[in-house]
Amino acid sequence: MIFVDPGKCSGCSRCEVSCSFFHTGMVGRSSARIKIVKIEGTGIDFPVVCQHCKERYCTKCPQNAIEIGKLGQIIISPTLCTACYLCEQLCPIGAIELYEDIPFVCDLCGGDPQCVQACTLGAITYEPDKLEPIELKVFKTKNKKLTPEQKRVRFALASTKQLREKWLSGRN
Amino acid sequence: MLYGYGGYILRINLESGRIKREKSDPAYMLKVIGGRGLNATRMHEELRRDVEPLSPENMLMLAVGPLTGTLLPASAYTTISGKSPLTGILGDSAAGGHFGPELKQAGYDQVIITGRSKEPCYLLITNDNVELRDASHLWGQDIWKTTAAIRKELGDNAAQIAAIGPAGENLVKFATVACNNSRMFGRTGMGCLFGSKNLKAVVIRGKGRIKVADSLKYAELCRKLEQDILTHPEYSQRNQMGSTMLMTALNNIGILPTNHFQKGVCDYVDQISGETLEKKYKVKNKACFNCNIHCSRYFVTDGYEGEGPEYETLCSYTSRIGNNDLNFALKATTFLNRMGLDSLSSGETIGWATECIERGLLSKDDFDGLDFKWGNTPVIEKILDMIVYRKGIGNAFAEGTRSLARRFGKGTDKYAFHIKGLDMICGDPRGIKAFGLTYAIASRGGDHLRAEPFFELTQLYDEAERRWGIREIADRLAVKGKAILVEYTERLALLTDCMTMCKNIGLSMDVMNPDFASQLLIAGTGLRFTPEQVNNALRGIIERDRLMNIDFGITASDDTLPYRFVHEPLTDGASKGHTVPIEQMVQEYYKAKGWNEQGIPQRPVEK
Numbered sequence A: 001m002i003f004v005d006p007g008k009c010s011g012c013s014r015c016e017v018s019c020s021f022f023h024t025g026m027v028g029r030s031s032a033r034i035k036i037v038k039i040e041g042t043g044i045d046f047p048v049v050c051q052h053c054k055e056r057y058c059t060k061c062p063q064n065a066i067e068i069g070k071l072g073q074i075i076i077s078p079t080l081c082t083a084c085y086l087c088e089q090l091c092p093i094g095a096i097e098l099y100e101d102i103p104f105v106c107d108l109c110g111g112d113p114q115c116v117q118a119c120t121l122g123a124i125t126y127e128p129d130k131l132e133p134i135e136l137k138v139f140k141t142k143n144k145k146l147t148p149e150q151k152r153v154r155f156a157l158a159s160t161k162q163l164r165e166k167w168l169s170g171r172n
Numbered sequence B: 001m002l003y004g005y006g007g008y009i010l011r012i013n014l015e016s017g018r019i020k021r022e023k024s025d026p027a028y029m030l031k032v033i034g035g036r037g038l039n040a041t042r043m044h045e046e047l048r049r050d051v052e053p054l055s056p057e058n059m060l061m062l063a064v065g066p067l068t069g070t071l072l073p074a075s076a077y078t079t080i081s082g083k084s085p086l087t088g089i090l091g092d093s094a095a096g097g098h099f100g101p102e103l104k105q106a107g108y109d110q111v112i113i114t115g116r117s118k119e120p121c122y123l124l125i126t127n128d129n130v131e132l133r134d135a136s137h138l139w140g141q142d143i144w145k146t147t148a149a150i151r152k153e154l155g156d157n158a159a160q161i162a163a164i165g166p167a168g169e170n171l172v173k174f175a176t177v178a179c180n181n182s183r184m185f186g187r188t189g190m191g192c193l194f195g196s197k198n199l200k201a202v203v204i205r206g207k208g209r210i211k212v213a214d215s216l217k218y219a220e221l222c223r224k225l226e227q228d229i230l231t232h233p234e235y236s237q238r239n240q241m242g243s244t245m246l247m248t249a250l251n252n253i254g255i256l257p258t259n260h261f262q263k264g265v266c267d268y269v270d271q272i273s274g275e276t277l278e279k280k281y282k283v284k285n286k287a288c289f290n291c292n293i294h295c296s297r298y299f300v301t302d303g304y305e306g307e308g309p310e311y312e313t314l315c316s317y318t319s320r321i322g323n324n325d326l327n328f329a330l331k332a333t334t335f336l337n338r339m340g341l342d343s344l345s346s347g348e349t350i351g352w353a354t355e356c357i358e359r360g361l362l363s364k365d366d367f368d369g370l371d372f373k374w375g376n377t378p379v380i381e382k383i384l385d386m387i388v389y390r391k392g393i394g395n396a397f398a399e400g401t402r403s404l405a406r407r408f409g410k411g412t413d414k415y416a417f418h419i420k421g422l423d424m425i426c427g428d429p430r431g432i433k434a435f436g437l438t439y440a441i442a443s444r445g446g447d448h449l450r451a452e453p454f455f456e457l458t459q460l461y462d463e464a465e466r467r468w469g470i471r472e473i474a475d476r477l478a479v480k481g482k483a484i485l486v487e488y489t490e491r492l493a494l495l496t497d498c499m500t501m502c503k504n505i506g507l508s509m510d511v512m513n514p515d516f517a518s519q520l521l522i523a524g525t526g527l528r529f530t531p532e533q534v535n536n537a538l539r540g541i542i543e544r545d546r547l548m549n550i551d552f553g554i555t556a557s558d559d560t561l562p563y564r565f566v567h568e569p570l571t572d573g574a575s576k577g578h579t580v581p582i583e584q585m586v587q588e589y590y591k592a593k594g595w596n597e598q599g600i601p602q603r604p605v606e607k
Helices: A014-024 A086-090 A114-118 A148-159 A161-169 B026-032 B035-046 B099-105 B143-154 B187-196 B215-230 B235-252 B274-281 B311-316 B326-339 B343-358 B377-388 B401-408 B433-441 B461-468 B482-498 B503-508 B514-525 B531-551 B563-567 B582-593
Strands: A002-004 A035-039 A044-048 A066-068 A074-076 A097-099 A102-104 A124-126 B008-013 B019-023 B060-063 B078-083 B090-095 B108-114 B121-126 B129-134 B160-163 B177-179 B183-185 B199-205 B282-286 B296-300 B305-307
Touching: A014 A035, A014 A114, A035 A148, A044 A148, A114 A124, A148 A161, B008 B129, B019 B129, B026 B035, B026 B531, B035 B060, B035 B078, B035 B090, B035 B108, B035 B482, B035 B531, B060 B187, B078 B099, B078 B187, B090 B177, B090 B187, B090 B531, B099 B108, B099 B160, B099 B199, B108 B121, B143 B160, B143 B199, B143 B326, B177 B187, B183 B187, B187 B199, B215 B514, B235 B274, B235 B296, B235 B311, B274 B282, B274 B296, B274 B311, B274 B326, B305 B326, B311 B326, B311 B343, B326 B343, B326 B377, B343 B377, B343 B401, B433 B482, B433 B582, B461 B482, B482 B503, B482 B514, B482 B531, B482 B582, B514 B531, B563 B582
Parallel strands: B008 B108, B121 B199
Antiparallel strands: A002 A124, A035 A044, A066 A074, A097 A102, B008 B019, B060 B078, B060 B108, B078 B090, B090 B183, B121 B129, B160 B177, B160 B199, B177 B183, B282 B296, B296 B305
């Protein structure tokens, strides 16, 4: 799966750009399957991408359009999907978002993720054999009214608490 | 549809609230390319020359380049232009960050704002949906708070915002506009224009996508450029320190402005250098949209944190004003970023005041009791606050150094280091002759970015001979051939600005050239941007800029440098004994341009 290290991320969005370009031939954050959250004022930049969570909330798709691939990636059937937006609602961290009625979620580029290639800082790495899915249950609370972006911000803030503490404790 | 381009131009009249969306015209774009060229040409065509900068009729324009927001690295800039309130001539300023690509993703190449809103407002652009919103509750807030408040109001953390702070609201002539908190549209007072229009911010949410004409070719070209950047000998230095690496570098060649350009060597450079900043305060890299250099840095100190500073701010608030306290420079940076004040222009007013007191031309009684001395940081803090809120003598400082020197007289104008009203950047031209010429002829005033003649610093003599047939071009202390160099790099710098790319890529790192840019433009837009077409467009823009400035009252006598750089040799360091023979160099430059001795373009300008 894909691992992110926010301590190294500069927020350049090269991962988003490459993801969007190599999947769709166009560049736009809307069709990126990895999205950087920038929390200005704190210096935090955090790439949010599917965490292969233990719960696999999105697989509750009523059309059975979502299955898990060999690499652990999400595969969405374009023929079965009716754009009901349930997967977007179910994902606790905003890693699935529909754009023009198409769900966008990381598919690991079939095992050669473009975002990893684009990242020149080593903030995003891909380790095919290492699977450390995390529990996302804590992010399921009080998130019904949140947009995917708001869910991403919440996840980013929670995931970078230690990093912030490290920065602040080492100041001169 | 237009490839690469956003496809639309937005016109907004803040007085009537009228909003108009026009299609971008491909034929017009071939002539102006985009970014600065697009803004400057509009201004040339539409702005009545006698319009006062702060009047509602003045135009305020934001533009991005044809390839901004695509796969092309380092093309994330936005240019804001208008008639400058600081200089009274052509004004523009560019900044990177993430604002430009968002504007493009919303579908726009340019936003043209005229009129003055009755109440404070902000402009909200969400793709096709454009509205003016009340900003009364934000008026008086600093830039960081404003940005956070707008994001909260919209419930959208991803909105990109260019906003002004109290300095812009109070019409400080060198107020800035900022995006991403610390990305400054710093020069020529564009923040003051925002303030004069009662416009607190421009907020963009772009959900569209950008398509290029020939994806495969385009990706190949972008990959080549990325490789050239990554394998560049200066890459790791630039990645670690960004422009702050210049503190040590310029000190080594004896041109680091120290005590207001009295010296080119600073004894305590190690305390204020990019290396020290990195070691003591940097916690990580920051970057503009889709850049693989990541040259910006996030710093955390005891009490302050933020992005930056860049070299010009660092130098302006350390050696240039005789301050050896790096921590203070970071504190000042934070203040300037929050309030929206240009570091170069504000720093120059402080340097000027300090030198005038040192020379006995003025005393602290002239400055409300503020005793300006080298590195007197409490006084510097006080005057900055007084400038932002136009309190006491700060009201005079807020008009800029040129105006200050005129007000006080007594020969103090000799120490007001501005050109055409724009305060000079931090690089002593006596040791970098082509840069000196650039400051003198730059169409927005004392600025290096209009040509960035980096090649004179390379010492690549054989390469200079190959490119221009003049070996001396690679020698920073030589005069010969520098007009030729500047004439060339001025076009390359304009091309960089039109494509709203970063000058590091466009010039300093020598990884771009006009032919390569032409290939990128063709693959990106599908329009016939042949090298000839591009070159003609660039020459046209430069001449129109010049003619416009002539209309604004600029003459050949304004194409010069302040007295010190022409008459007083540097006393120390690796550029010791040098001055800039500016008159001769300017004449050579006019000749290279095909202008007459008065600096007036001779061939009829294409309409």
